[in-house]
Amino acid sequence: MKDERRRSPALITLEVLMIAAALAFIYPALFVLNNALKPDADITLQPVAPPARLYLANFVKAWTEMRFPLTLANTFVVTVFGVGGILLGSSLAAYKLARTQTRLSWVLYSAFAFALVIPFQIVMVPIVGLATDLHLSSIWGIIPMYWGLGAPLAVFMYHGFVKSVPRELEEAAAIDGAGRFYSFFRVVFPLLKPITATIAILDSLWIWNDFLLPQVVVRKGTLQLEQMQFYGMFLREYGPAAASLILSAAPIIVFYLALQKYIIKGIASGAVKG
């Protein structure tokens, strides 16, 4: 706030509104954190009051009942290999589609763009059937499903970005004797870094937080699924449930905060061009 900018009443009103909106959005998260530190009786009686004393039994219970280390490893593996596969496959596909000017490439690209409007719920039932037939109903099995489900958006975003990479760079590489794959991975792919970062972050958040696909295919084993056990038909363990929410969200929040500057930059530079 060093430089004394003129603060018009409109700007101040806008700032106050934005701060109010930010508080409204952060409040539920703080509410969960607050209640994760209280015994169940206190949560039911005084859900808003701050914890009377440090109470960590909820976290111990959530940690053991979720089998947190194993579950975290499962979610981590799915997210890393899911996002990695999407980035590799979609960047190659989008590059080739953007550089090829044939009717077929147009049809294929349109198919990817069209798939953007299909919600997951529409393909949910056939996916479960296919998963059973192909023996993909496991933690490892859902990774290739994410490759397919994430491809439309990633291809769409890469396709728009590849157009901004000058062809001359590849021609220069070809003259120096680089093969197609060499020139893609050493020349083009590094230039796609901003959009790669954006897609990586968006897809990491999506896969980490995804509930429906693991629920219908594997039913247990990822962080989002293991939280369910604290909401029974007759029993609600709000304390451990809140603790499990904090435990599952913490890694991806740290990841998001660490890469925040790329998110804003990448979305601003990449997605709009489409």
Added chain:
Amino acid sequence: VGTVPLVMDIFFDAFAKRLAGLATAKAILLFLAIVLITGTQLTVMKRREVQQ
């Protein structure tokens, strides 16, 4: 049941009631609705673009 969104209705049919056929039929209807809405929107947007 009166306030269940279509996608949740599909989920309940497919995985709670085990009526995969009914669920996929509803999914097709949802798909057609989306295609119709997206198609209309795209046509309208394109027409407006030309006028400007």
